Amino acid sequence: MAAQKSAHAQPPASERPHPDTSRRNQRSRRAIYDAALALVAEVGYPKTTIEGIAARAGVGKQTIYRWWSSKADVLLEAFLDLGAQAAQAAGQETYAIPDTGDLAADLKAVLRATVDELRDPTFEAPSRALAAEGIVDEQFGREFVATLLEPSLQLYVDRLRAAQDAGQVRAEVDPRIALELFVSPLAQRWLQHTAPISHAYTDTLVDYALHGLAPR
Amino acid sequence: MAAQKSAHAQPPASERPHPDTSRRNQRSRRAIYDAALALVAEVGYPKTTIEGIAARAGVGKQTIYRWWSSKADVLLEAFLDLGAQAAQAAGQETYAIPDTGDLAADLKAVLRATVDELRDPTFEAPSRALAAEGIVDEQFGREFVATLLEPSLQLYVDRLRAAQDAGQVRAEVDPRIALELFVSPLAQRWLQHTAPISHAYTDTLVDYALHGLAPR
């Protein structure tokens, strides 16, 4: 028999992930994002602690535990916010892959830009940490994929569909699989350090994927 | 001015990773492997602790710290040992990708077997943990890739070279890049849970990679 709180029973934590959102201190929220991103970049993900984030943000620990369930959760939101800010500062609208009519050239351009971005230390530390967390924790992994990864991949699906309409890609090809021929190799090389990445490398990937390995 | 030990100076820890190997207790070593693999499978990698491994193996903590530098290190060796045992129990010799003369069929067969293996819970938990650790810790990542991943990938390089000799793959293709067209997508789907994996999926990957996305 568990002891009960005297007056008003606490609702189960599973149904109370967030308290009253309207009363939330936005100033603290931003300070926590900044602290989390800064710490991950400075000392690395494993040495980044909730206590450290709270101290750096000038915030009580409870304020973090009230709104998030883990440090991975904090970092994911902080990173999404960072992306939203960057998008707002730039072109406002959501990104899309350019369509000049030349599929190979468009893909190469986007992948070259991706290579450059993957080398940006600001993005590197948090993305690695989030990806690693998602590999071990399936629950978190699905959230990571749904909110961060899949929206980006959808852009490739759209571009490949347009290429199919233009007759540059075979009609029976599944775009969701096709995009993996050049996206996944880059992702694996970067994530797992299996080999260096470069513009020449991604260019080669596009050529191989479009024209195949077998003689024509 | 640091205080010096009185008589015989301690060699720097960087040059003394292992004490006297010949006096090592092999019984304890195996018990630690077993405990590490069991705990990772049962409670997950984050909740697996050095203390827990030591207790389960009936071993002092110092025995672990004496021979390994981290729990990731323990698990990597345990997993390598598991693979070595499995290889010895089976065909003794090192693996190779079959060469029936039909490249597409050979690749599809190997990838189907890989899909099945990735679903084996015995292998899943440790591999995920090791991959995740390697993503965040570059030092460990390089060791993981060198000892576990790259040897497997080399088998694909060899098979693709044979296919080039047989005229089934264009001569100017770099096999180390080519293999990523079908291996990396499978790896990413499995690691990141971006989409389900199946035999049909890997078959499709091989077809796309060999014949390309563009109309022929």
Next chain:
DNA sequence: CCAGGTACGAGACGTTCCGTCTCGGTTCGG
């Protein structure tokens, strides 16, 4: 425009695990 509720900063608390150290004992190599 005021009153009450609720999030807030701060930090104490017990717990777990870290990595180091210190015991006897045991066992292996020279």
Next chain:
DNA sequence: CCGAACCGAGACGGAACGTCTCGTACCTGG
């Protein structure tokens, strides 16, 4: 056969966990 080194066991201080309890400040509803 003896001594050096590994061994199991566990004590130790430190760090971080996640929960909790203060008193304060702010914001929203009445």
